[in-house]
Amino acid sequence: MPQDRLVGLVFDDRYLAHNTGLDLIEDRAPYPFAEPISHPSSPALVGRAKHLMDLFGIAEQMRRIEPVFASDEQLSVYHTPEHLARVTLIAQTDGGDTGAGAPIGRGGDRIARLAAGGTIAAVDAVMTDAANAAYALARPPGHHAMANEGMGFCVFNNAVVAARQAQRVHGAQRVLVVDWDVHHGNGTQAAFWADPSVLFISVHQDDLYPPGWGAADQVGIGDGEGYTVNVPLPAGTGNRGYDEVFARIVTPVARQFDPDLVIVSAGQDASVMDPLARMSLTLAGYRAMTEEMMSVAAECCEGRLVVTQEGGYAPQYAPYCSAMIAQTLVGLPEDGQWIADPYGGRAEAQPASAELGLDATRAIERGLAVQQCYWAL
Numbered sequence: 591m592p593q594d595r596l597v598g599l600v601f602d603d604r605y606l607a608h609n610t611g612l613d614l615i616e617d618r619a620p621y622p623f624a625e626p627i628s629h630p631s632s633p634a635l636v637g638r639a640k641h642l643m644d645l646f647g648i649a650e651q652m653r654r655i656e657p658v659f660a661s662d663e664q665l666s667v668y669h670t671p672e673h674l675a676r677v678t679l680i681a682q683t684d685g686g687d688t689g690a691g692a693p694i695g696r697g698g699d700r701i702a703r704l705a706a707g708g709t710i711a712a713v714d715a716v717m718t719d720a721a722n723a724a725y726a727l728a729r730p731p732g733h734h735a736m737a738n739e740g741m742g743f744c745v746f747n748n749a750v751v752a753a754r755q756a757q758r759v760h761g762a763q764r765v766l767v768v769d770w771d772v773h774h775g776n777g778t779q780a781a782f783w784a785d786p787s788v789l790f791i792s793v794h795q796d797d798l799y800p801p802g803w804g805a806a807d808q809v810g811i812g813d814g815e816g817y818t819v820n821v822p823l824p825a826g827t828g829n830r831g832y833d834e835v836f837a838r839i840v841t842p843v844a845r846q847f848d849p850d851l852v853i854v855s856a857g858q859d860a861s862v863m864d865p866l867a868r869m870s871l872t873l874a875g876y877r878a879m880t881e882e883m884m885s886v887a888a889e890c891c892e893g894r895l896v897v898t899q900e901g902g903y904a905p906q907y908a909p910y911c912s913a914m915i916a917q918t919l920v921g922l923p924e925d926g927q928w929i930a931d932p933y934g935g936r937a938e939a940q941p942a943s944a945e946l947g948l949d950a951t952r953a954i955e956r957g958l959a960v961q962q963c964y965w966a967l
């Protein structure tokens with residue numbers, strides 16, 4: 591990687607103050623988990639990812655990008671005034687749900703705005719060439735947030751407001767959003783459902799969350815038909831299956847779209863260790879997907895790539911995946927060694943790292959059959 595390549599990093603300790611509280615379902619008695627347990631979207635995950643980036647000498651090779659608080663105007667490109675008002679109101683209390691499973695604590699509106707604003711700042715840096723690529727290591731995440739409500743741990747849709755920033759402020763005509771979080775990016779899909787100027791591609795575990803979202807035949811409507819690409823995959827799909835999906839669908843479609851900016855909604859919850867999903871990606875899988883997106887960006891838009899943090903809930907593994915993404919953006923270290931798997935390669939030894947299962951093959955064939963109506967594949 592050339593030394594003059596600059597990769598930005600958005601991180602702020604205030605992200606760690608986003609308080610999701612305990613995981614209670616109060617309208618059911620007794621509690622479904624017997625005793626209360628910590629909410630899966632813990633500050634330790636993003637905090638540890640940053641810590642690993644420091645320990646491995648990755649962060650010091652990145653240029654710090656200062657996050658900003660997203661304004662009403664910037665959020666209103668997608669979100670309704672009612673949602674903004676509700677989030678503000680809840681943040682003045684001891685906390686509550688901003689929609690369907692997206693809790694914040696007191697003051698949480700400011701942190702959610704700093705997450706959206708951090709992703710916007712990453713876009714600003716990349717679109718003005720202050721950085722070639724950038725990683726917004728922010729929380730709360732964004733891709734489930736709908737126009738009128740928070741959802742699935744997400745308060746504001748960081749990727750959507752960032753894509754609109756690129757278009758409205760920087761004149762980008764076509765923006766690609768690739769969402770590899772293991773859950774479906776329903777909020778992002780809804781935002782661009784009828785819009786051919788933003789191509790949304792989601793690779794996720796089949797019908798996991800939210801229910802009913804992300805089937806292969808959900809392709810957009812009107813002028814946007816064909817500009818939503820869903821590739822649902824069966825539980826257990828690992829590095830080999832994801833390689834195949836990127837090589838045969840994601841990358842060729844992305845190249846044909848020829849974006850002016852690539853945004854990745856990066857959820858590290860497709861990892862082999864994740865408690866909320868059943869996929870089998872390892873560090874090598876995350877490196878490979880990052881490299882694919884870097885090559886699309888290099889070919890189409892001078893490398894302009896923004897990675898925005900979504901999910902990832904394995905405390906011992908997801909932060910490593912995030913650090914691996916950052917290391918891939920920065921480039922192979924001088925010692926020629928990528929970050930080693932913390933489990934000594936046991937995760938890589940899973941059969942799904944090397945083998946393409948029959949169910950995954952069928953899912954990919956199904957995805958291809960749908961997408962061949964719109965793209966040369």
Ligand SMILES: [Zn+2]
Nearest residue numbers: 771773857901
């Ligand atoms: Zn997720």
